[in-house]
Amino acid sequence: MSNTEFKMPKMGESISEGTIINWLVNEGETFEEGDILLEVATDKVDNEVPAPASGKMLEHKFKAQDVVPVGEVIAILELSGEKGIAKPSNKSSEKAISKTSTSAEKKKIEKSSSSSSKSFKINENVFISPLVDSIARKNHISYEELARISGTGKDGRLRKSDVSNYLVNGRPFQFAQAVPEVSGFQVPDLKFDKGKGKIVEMDRMRQMIADHMVFSASTAPHVTAYVEADLTEMVHWRNKNKEAFQKKYNEKLTFTPLFIECVAKAIQDFPMINSTLDGKNIIVKDDINIGMATALPSGNLIVPVVKNADKKNLNELAAATNDLVGKARDNKLKADETKGSTFTISNVGTFGSLMGTPIINQPEAAILATGIIKKRAEVMEREEGDTIEIRQMMYLSLSFDHRIVDGYLAGSFLRRIADYMEQFDTNRKI
Structure with a gap:
């Protein structure tokens, strides 16, 4: 333990002083790294100043409403392990969950009745510090699940220890049902009969997949768009050239590299689809890395990634996809081969599905599902008149x-993928 002078931090190039709004940790109280010690107002924005390490508040040098120059000692702390000077946290960039308020002040958490109970109350307001948010993302804890945890910090704020203890206790509220507020109507406690049978414990990968899917579904508002594509020309070309392709490049020619090629072209036409949401900023990715949702022998799902797909020709794409799929089936994928995807394709047609509504592979902005290629009688418009022909049709769902993606962008991008598939060059040389 060591006594440390805690100084008014610098909150911008032109800021020389700040007004203490209020102290969130009183004298004699303990705190953890990342806990907010006080709120400070400047002429530009309000800030929340976190603790640089765990410790105890020994003395306030100034009180609420005092105007203090930057660099002035405002408190004496007893720290258990210094980790540097605390930096202010801009309230406009903090993450909060609230059904009725967007104010960053006086965020309160309703206490749930018991940390060991399987029922909970959804908290109306939850403040999530950058430290807690980082832990949640690392462990695939959604904001909705965070709202179920009791906070022990000032005004019910979530602390690092709250989340750590929640993880140690096995995440009791992960799949729990909310306890309704007392009102004229009560949701009945339906004690479902789950039946009897063989109990199969989820392995670690299945648990991670479950967490990832719940996180994605609760984080991103999913919308799915559909188009139908005529793949007749592509199918005919592939059937005609697959043997020669394998003989020339020693690679099996599946539809996957052909689909990836079309998707990469469409992404170049609509780069905003190749993006990620970071707070209030949208990051449009420079690289086009296509993830391929692949089933493992165990039945679990993994997403190996074809890096820089837009810069590879067809034989390079075929080699990359065959190599990654082979490694996936043999459980030989390296960690780097499953990271960095910017857009994902899920070929649900492999299992005979007509179409699918895939869940976004976070933190990407969209995911494409390709259905089964099925022969159907279609009306074709020809110069000599309409004809009924047997065509190779496939549904695409995005x-x-x-x-961050509106219907116009999504629809235009999806239609462009279908166009590239339909306008396949049948005179293409391998």
């Missing part, structure tokens, strides 16, 4: 994050 699930997208409606926070």
Whole structure:
């Protein structure tokens, strides 16, 4: 333990002083790294100043409403392990969950009745510090699940220890049902009969997949768009050239590299689809890395990634996809081969599905599902008149994050993929 002078931090190039709004940790109280010690107002924005390490508040040098110059000692702390000078946290960039308020002040958490109970109350307001948010993302804890945890910090704020203890206790509220507020109507406690049978414990990968899917579904507002594509020309070309392709490149020619090629072209036409939401900023990715949802022998799902797909020709794409799929089936994928995807394709047609509504592979903005290629009688418009022909048809479905992708962009992008598939060059040389 060591006594440390805690100084008014610098909150911008032109800021020389700040007004203490209020202290959130009183003298004699303990705190943890990342806990907010006080709120400070400047002429530009309000800030919340976190603790640089765990410790105890020994003395306040100034009180609420005092105007203090930057660099002035405002408190004496007893720290258990210094980790540097605390930096202010801009309230406009903090993450909060609230059904009725967007104010960053006086965020309160309703206490749930018991940390060991399987029922809970959804908290109307939850403040999430950058430290807690980092822990949640690392462990795939959604904001909705965070709202179920009791906070022990000032005004019910979530602390690092609250989340750590919750994880140690096995995440009791992960799949719990909310306890309704007392009102004229009560949701009945339906004690479902789950039946009897063989109990199969989820392995670690299945648990991670479950967490990832719940996190994605609760984080991004999913919308799915559909188009139908005529793949007749592509199918005929592939059937005609697959043997020669394998003989020339020693690679099996599946539809996957052909689909990836079309998707990469469409992404170049609509780069905003190749993006990620970071707070209030949208990051449009420079690289086009296509993830391929692949089933493992165990039945679990993994997403190996074809890096820089837009810069590879067809034989390079075929080699990359065959190599990754082979490694996936043999459980030989390296960690780097499953990271960095910017857009994902899920070929649900492999299992005979007509179409699918895939869940976005976070933190991407969209995911494409390709259905089964099926022969159907279609009306074709010809110069000599309409004809009924047997065509190779496939449904494409695009699930997208409606926070950053609107219907026009999603629909245009999806239609462009279908166009590239339909306008396949049958005179193409291998």
